[in-house]
Amino acid sequence: MDAVRWRQLSSLLDQLLEMPSDQRSARLAQLRAADATLADDLERLLAHEQESQDFMAQPLWTAAPEDSRAGTHIGPYRLLRQLGEGGMGEVWLAERADGLYQRQVALKLLRSGYADPGLRQRFSREREILARLQHPHLAQLLDAGVDLQGQPYLALAYVEGEPITDYCQRLQLPLERRLQLMLQVCAVVSHAHANLIVHRDLKPSNILVTTAGEVKLLDFGIAKLLDDEQARANAAHPPTEARAFTLHYAAPEQVRGAPVTTLTDVYSLGVVLFEVITGRKPYRLRRVSDAEWERSILEVDAPRASSVLLRGDITDAAVTPAARRLARRLRGDLDTVLLKALQKEPAQRYASVEALAQDLQRFLEGRPIQARPQRALYRLRKYLGRHRWGVALAAVVAVVLVALAALALWQMQQARREIARAQAMQDFTIGLFDRAAGVRHGSFDVRQLLATGQQRGEAELADQPLPLANLEGVIGRLRIGMGDYALALETLDRQRALLEQVKDVPPDMQLEAVTQRGRALRMLGRSRECVGHMTPLQALAGEQQQALPSLVAEFHAQLGRCQQLLGYRDEARAAFERALSLRREVAHDTTGTAESLADLAALENDVGNAPAALAGYRQALQLLQERTSDRHPQRVTLHRHLGETLAAQGDLDGAERSLGEAWADAVALYGEDHPETLTIRRLRASLALQRGDLAQARQAMLQVHQLTRKALGEQHRDTGQTWHALGRAALERGDTAAAVDAFGRAVAIWRQPDAIGLLPQGLYDYGSALADGGRWQDGLAALREGRQWQAAQRGDGDLEVLRADRRMAEIVGEHVDPWQAGDRLAALMRQTTRNGPDARLQQQAVQLAWGRNLLRMDQPVEARRALQPLRDGDAMDPRSVQLRWLARASLGQLDCAQSPARGRAALLALQAEVRAQRPQGGCVARQIEQLLQACTPGVARGARRPAERPPRATAAN
Numbered sequence: 001m002d003a004v005r006w007r008q009l010s011s012l013l014d015q016l017l018e019m020p021s022d023q024r025s026a027r028l029a030q031l032r033a034a035d036a037t038l039a040d041d042l043e044r045l046l047a048h049e050q051e052s053q054d055f056m057a058q059p060l061w062t063a064a065p066e067d068s069r070a071g072t073h074i075g076p077y078r079l080l081r082q083l084g085e086g087g088m089g090e091v092w093l094a095e096r097a098d099g100l101y102q103r104q105v106a107l108k109l110l111r112s113g114y115a116d117p118g119l120r121q122r123f124s125r126e127r128e129i130l131a132r133l134q135h136p137h138l139a140q141l142l143d144a145g146v147d148l149q150g151q152p153y154l155a156l157a158y159v160e161g162e163p164i165t166d167y168c169q170r171l172q173l174p175l176e177r178r179l180q181l182m183l184q185v186c187a188v189v190s191h192a193h194a195n196l197i198v199h200r201d202l203k204p205s206n207i208l209v210t211t212a213g214e215v216k217l218l219d220f221g222i223a224k225l226l227d228d229e230q231a232r233a234n235a236a237h238p239p240t241e242a243r244a245f246t247l248h249y250a251a252p253e254q255v256r257g258a259p260v261t262t263l264t265d266v267y268s269l270g271v272v273l274f275e276v277i278t279g280r281k282p283y284r285l286r287r288v289s290d291a292e293w294e295r296s297i298l299e300v301d302a303p304r305a306s307s308v309l310l311r312g313d314i315t316d317a318a319v320t321p322a323a324r325r326l327a328r329r330l331r332g333d334l335d336t337v338l339l340k341a342l343q344k345e346p347a348q349r350y351a352s353v354e355a356l357a358q359d360l361q362r363f364l365e366g367r368p369i370q371a372r373p374q375r376a377l378y379r380l381r382k383y384l385g386r387h388r389w390g391v392a393l394a395a396v397v398a399v400v401l402v403a404l405a406a407l408a409l410w411q412m413q414q415a416r417r418e419i420a421r422a423q424a425m426q427d428f429t430i431g432l433f434d435r436a437a438g439v440r441h442g443s444f445d446v447r448q449l450l451a452t453g454q455q456r457g458e459a460e461l462a463d464q465p466l467p468l469a470n471l472e473g474v475i476g477r478l479r480i481g482m483g484d485y486a487l488a489l490e491t492l493d494r495q496r497a498l499l500e501q502v503k504d505v506p507p508d509m510q511l512e513a514v515t516q517r518g519r520a521l522r523m524l525g526r527s528r529e530c531v532g533h534m535t536p537l538q539a540l541a542g543e544q545q546q547a548l549p550s551l552v553a554e555f556h557a558q559l560g561r562c563q564q565l566l567g568y569r570d571e572a573r574a575a576f577e578r579a580l581s582l583r584r585e586v587a588h589d590t591t592g593t594a595e596s597l598a599d600l601a602a603l604e605n606d607v608g609n610a611p612a613a614l615a616g617y618r619q620a621l622q623l624l625q626e627r628t629s630d631r632h633p634q635r636v637t638l639h640r641h642l643g644e645t646l647a648a649q650g651d652l653d654g655a656e657r658s659l660g661e662a663w664a665d666a667v668a669l670y671g672e673d674h675p676e677t678l679t680i681r682r683l684r685a686s687l688a689l690q691r692g693d694l695a696q697a698r699q700a701m702l703q704v705h706q707l708t709r710k711a712l713g714e715q716h717r718d719t720g721q722t723w724h725a726l727g728r729a730a731l732e733r734g735d736t737a738a739a740v741d742a743f744g745r746a747v748a749i750w751r752q753p754d755a756i757g758l759l760p761q762g763l764y765d766y767g768s769a770l771a772d773g774g775r776w777q778d779g780l781a782a783l784r785e786g787r788q789w790q791a792a793q794r795g796d797g798d799l800e801v802l803r804a805d806r807r808m809a810e811i812v813g814e815h816v817d818p819w820q821a822g823d824r825l826a827a828l829m830r831q832t833t834r835n836g837p838d839a840r841l842q843q844q845a846v847q848l849a850w851g852r853n854l855l856r857m858d859q860p861v862e863a864r865r866a867l868q869p870l871r872d873g874d875a876m877d878p879r880s881v882q883l884r885w886l887a888r889a890s891l892g893q894l895d896c897a898q899s900p901a902r903g904r905a906a907l908l909a910l911q912a913e914v915r916a917q918r919p920q921g922g923c924v925a926r927q928i929e930q931l932l933q934a935c936t937p938g939v940a941r942g943a944r945r946p947a948e949r950p951p952r953a954t955a956a957n
Contacts, residue, residue, distance in 0.1 A: 009038070013045055015291065073097060075147045077107050077155065089123070093158060105142055108154040123152055129220045130154070132195045137188040137215045159216040161208035165275050175329055178276050179360050182269075184215035186357035189269065192220075193262045193353060200260055202268035203249040204275065247293050248281060252344050255294050263346035266353055270302075270341025277330065278305050282342060302342035306330040333359075333369050340371045447484065450475055454491070469498035470509065477516050481633075483674040483711065485523040492517040507544045511537065511551045518558045522565065523675070525717045527754040530562035549586035553579040557592075557599060564603060567757050567793055576600050590627045594620040595634055602641060606757070608799060608838065610649055617642040631665045639665070640680050647687050649837075650879035659684050678708050679718065686725055689732060692918035698729045717758065720749035724762055727769065732922045736773040743769050747782075760790035764804055776815040783808050799842050802828060806842075810849050818856040825850045844870055844883055852890050860894055867891050885914055885924050889931055896935035904935045 012031070016024050024046075032039035069092075072079050078097035082090060083106060094107040110123055130141035143155035161167070164185070168178050185207055192199060199206075199220060206219045245254055251267035254260060274282045282303060283296035306327040310319055337359050343349045350356040350371075359369040368378060454475050461468035472495035479488035495513055499505050514537045521530040537555065545552040560575030580596035583589040601616025621638045643658030659680060666677040685700035705722040712718055727742030743766035750759040763786030771779030787804040794801065805828055813821025828846045851866035870887035888910050896903030911928045918925060 009041060009045075012038075012042060016042065016046060073147075074107060074109065074151055074153050075143075075145050076100070077105065077153070079107065080104075094155070103142075104158050105155040106139070106158045108156060110152060123154075126220050127152075127154055129192075129197050130156070132197065133192060133220075135188045135191045135217075137184050137217060138191070139216050139218050156218075159208050159210065159218065161210040161216060163204040164207045164209050164215065164272070165204040165279070167209040168276055169279055175277065175326065176364060179364055181209060181213075181215055182273050182276060183357055183360055185217065185272070186269065186353050186360070188215070188217045189265055190353045190357065193265070198260055198262055199265050199268075200254070201245050201249075202265055202272060203246045204272060207272065247290060247297075250297060251346075252298050253346060255297050261346065262352065263349050266341055266349050266356060267343075267346075269353065269356060270338055270349075273341065274302075274305055274338050277334070277338075278308055278326075280308055282308070282338075284308075298344070301344075302339060304331075304335045305338050306335055333363050333372065336371045337363070337369060447482065450478060465498045465501045466505070466509075469495045469502070469513070472498065473509070473513055473516060476520065480516065480520055480523065483670065483676070485520055485675075485712070489517070489520040489524060492520055507540060508548050508551055510540060511544065511548065511555050515551070515555045515558050518562060522558070522562050525712075525715070525752070525754050527562040527565040531559065531566065531568075534559045534562070545582060546586065549582045550589055550592065553582040553587060553589070553592055553596070556582070557596060560599060564599075564606065565754060565757060569603060569606065573600070573603055576603065590623060591632070591634060594624040594627075594638070597623070598634070598638055598641060605641070605645055607794065610645055610838070613645050614642070614649075617645065631668055633669060636662050636665045636669065636676060636680075640676075640683065643687075644683055647683070647690060652687060652690055652878070655687055656684075659687065673707055673711065675708070675711055675718065678704050678711065679721075682708075682722055682725055686728070689725075689729055692920055692922055694729065694732055694920040694922065698726075698733070701725050701729055715749055715752065717749065717752075717755040720746040720755060720758065720762070723749070724765065727765060731765075731769060731772070734923070734926055736769060739769040740766070740773055740775075756789070757793070760786040760793070760800065760804075762786070763789070764800075764807065768807055771811045771815070776811050780808055780811055783811075797831075799838055802831065802842055803845070806846050806849055810853070813849075813853040813856055818853050821853050822850070822857065825853060841879055841883070844880060848883055848887055848890075851887070855890060855893065860897060864891065864894055867894075881917075882924055885910065886927070889924070889928050892928075892935070893931050896931070900935050904932065907932050907935060 016027060019027060028039055028042065031042065069079050070081055074094070076096060076098035077094040080093045080095060083093050084091045090109050092107045092109065093104060095104050096102060108126075127141070127144045131144075134140070139159050140157045141154060142157060144153065146152045162170075164181060167173075168181070173181075185202075189199060189202065197220070199217075201219060206217065208216045208218060210216060247255070249268045249271045251260070251264040253264060271282060274280075282305075283293070283300055284303075285292045285296060309323045309327040309330070337356070340348070341350055341356055350359075355370070359371055362369045372378065454472075457471045457475075458468065461471065472491050476488045476491035476495060479485075479491060492513070496517060499510070499513060514534055518530040518534040521527070521533065534555070538559075541552045541555050556575045556579040560572040560579065563569075563575060564572040576596055576599040580593065580600065583592035583596055597616050597620035601613045601620065604610075604616060605613035617638055621635070621642065624632060624634055624638065639658045639662035643655045643662060646652075646658060647655035662680050663677070663684065666674065666680055670677050681700060682704045685697050685704060688700065689697035701722065705719075705726060708716070708719050708722045723742045723746040727739045727746065730736075730739035730742060743762060747759065747762040747766050749755060750762050763782045767779040767782030767784075767786065769779070770776070770782060783804050787801055787808075790798060790801045790804065805824065809821045809824035809828065812824065825846060829843075829850060847866055848870055851863050851870070854860075854863035854866060867887050867890050870884065871891065872884065889907065892903050892907040892910060894903070895906055907928055911925070911932065914925050914928060915921075
């Protein structure tokens with residue numbers, strides 16, 4: 001049977017074996033109509049496959065277990081472990097065992113069970129070939145022989161490496177390094193060709209790269225000696241002979257069974273080069289089979305490597321940017337090199353491996369490759385690529401001369417514009433004071449003066465948009481400082497419209513304008529608009545951070561504050577840190593550095609890290625005080641933040657001092673009705689509420705509430721803050737209906753996207769007030785919603801989330817089922833095991849709720865055991881005062897059940913202590929009063945037996 005007939009049979013047999021039986025019969029009928037002999041041959045082969053279920057089930061030889069030969073000796077070598085195996089041989093890691101010297105080698109052996117003299121002849125030929133070759137990129141032959149059992153062996157230098165394709169992919173090597181590795185491969189293959197040897201099995205697994213980055217070529221097992229007379233006589237192997245080459249890397253002439261030459265290795269090198277560069281083989285198969293591989297190698301033209309990269313891989317994954325960049329580099333020269341190496345006809349390939357290597361080297365050096373026509377434009381482009389620095393320098397010199405002239409003209413124009421801007425500001429200032437000179441002493445109105453100056457400037461600079469925009473920006477910034485945020489935004493909107501009319505706006509003016517408009521939006525509670533307005537200018541800010549560090553730092557600081565209000569804490573932290581770095585390291589701005597430290601401290605306060613926040617505020621305040629002793633707006637903000645944080649931590653005296661200093665500075669700088677001053681007044685009123693001065697707190701809160709609504713509007717987040725403060729004051733007075741109304745109004749305002757960070761706290765207090773007023777189902781719903789928001793922002797383990805869980809359990813225990821509440825509280829007691837004063841306070845609150853719930857379950861002994869440790873509480877934490885009072889009240893309730901006289905005495909003592917510290921009463925005082933009314937002397941109150949769990953309705957989860 002000739003080679004052509006065998007290939008035809010092999011391909012058709014592969015197709016038929018993959019078909020279902022009905023399709024196979026139809027296909028055979030078609031083949032029989034065309035060639036009856038061919039159909040008969042195929043039927044015989046198919047019948048043999050069907051009749052013999054055990055066909056090829058047993059191997060032709062049985063190899064010993066992999067480790068059974070370990071430790072045995074082959075000649076002077078001891079086998080250590082198997083490194084690999086192929087069609088005819090095994091490769092073992094071995095060591096010299098005869099004592100002459102110590103060395104590990106790769107020992108190549110014929111497989112056990114092979115007695116084919118042809119294979120032994122091929123093994124001997126490999127020894128002869130390796131003996132001829134001496135090259136640094138070749139695994140050298142060290143020894144050869146036959147042991148006493150007749151086992152031939154080859155001892156080669158042990159190469160510890162990985163296939164070249166795996167090495168390139170693992171390290172993600174750049175293109176130049178991959179081509180340099182392939183040049184090493186070309187060098188060793190060229191050396192073999194010079195010694196009249198064709199490798200015939202070049203593939204990545206035979207080309208290893210060591211840890212030092214050096215190529216080593218292996219396995220000359222099927223190499224051919226071109227001067228071998230017998231090999232020339234048998235050049236075309238019989239078609240039925242087992243193929244020793246690897247099909248995926250075989251040249252067309254190998255598949256056809258035609259004679260092989262050095263050009264066969266050129267083709268195989270082309271396939272390896274294609275895979276090294278792209279990570280893929282050149283052919284995309286319709287189906288995976290040897291027949292399809294043969295068809296592709298023989299009939300399908302190799303595609304351009306750049307096209308293969310751009311069409312994606314077999315998973316249809318999106319093409320990555322890196323693949324697109326590599327495809328652009330391959331397009332042209334390397335595409336041409338690969339296509340020439342992969343030509344079907346040997347005569348159309350590179351004439352030698354040296355010619356392929358020379359074109360690769362030319363590509364690396366930026367020179368024209370020989371495989372492309374040497375057109376003038378192509379050679380010019382390559383020349384410019386090689387000498388780009390020299391050409392670029394000459395071009396730069398020419399461009400600089402032109403640019404200097406243009407720069408001089410531009411600077412002259414800029415100078416004129418700056419003079420116009422300065423003159424406009426001078427005229428504006430003089431106009432303001434001209435207007436002020438006619439105003440009667442004592443009736444000086446800054447707002448009216450600004451409005452008049454703005455009207456005059458807009459009239460006089462109507463034909464100069466850039467100076468007028470500069471003027472509008474100054475007025476807008478002044479109005480922000482005065483607290484007129486809505487007017488400021490209107491002014492800055494006019495500035496924005498003017499700047500859109502100017503083609504070449506200076507970068508400093510662009511950054512200043514967008515920063516101040518973002519600031520006005522934030523002050524008005526429109527933080528989402530602020531982020532959307534400022535984000536597009538981030539690229540400009542990055543370009544100008546060295547030239548305009550102070551302006552860029554202020555830009556990042558304002559953007560970070562808007563992001564913080566929206567809950568984007570990671571983005572805000574990055575912006576604050578960028579601003580701090582610029583102010584500290586580039587601009588050397590002490591005041592700005594203090595401002596950035598305060599921004600980062602506020603971020604720590606948001607995530608519940610009060611100690612870090614306090615440390616940050618104090619560091620910023622110290623830095624600012626070292627810089628100036630005068631009143632400064634930043635001092636007002638720092639003292640306000642510091643006082644608010646101290647009050648939350650229970651340090652009421654420290655909070656009073658900080659808020660007092662903030663108040664004095666704010667009144668001197670802004671006046672009593674400025675939004676910043678109103679915020680401080682609200683915090684001081686809340687502080688009075690914490691101290692128990694309910695009358696003063698309520699009066700101050702009402703005043704602040706009215707002024708805030710007037711200054712900022714009904715829907716501003718700060719108006720929500722005043723409603724929330726009024727709700728807390730109403731709760732302390734016992735006016736539950738007023739508290740529900742005030743909390744509900746705060747929640748409605750905070751549902752806006754720009755105030756969503758305040759919503760969880762508002763829902764918690766709203767839910768508690770609803771439950772206190774008897775609407776416990778609505779209260780649970782509000783608490784559950786607040787918990788969802790808080791968990792989404794901070795996670796399920798946040799202390800505020802756990803506080804909501806505790807409050808919901810208390811409501812369930814009071815209104816639904818104390819047993820169900822007990823299960824929830826028990827889970828919380830196991831969960832709140834973190835350290836720190838906040839965590840300890842939360843644990844004590846859960847334990848208090850647990851003890852009071854045990855009272856509802858009629859389990860007095862267990863209740864006393866839970867409440868007794870809380871009697872003294874954490875004396876070091878002033879926030880635990882009310883918790884200790886509530887624990888003592890519950891213990892007094894327990895005493896009343898056993899001994900009303902003793903219980904009443906304990907409650908009266910507690911009442912006296914509470915009145916001494918809270919003379920105007922409050923929630924705790926009312927609870928004690930209720931317990932005293934229930935604790936009547938002379939009524940027997942024995943402890944009841946623990947109640948069984950009742951079948952009551954449960955609260956919705």
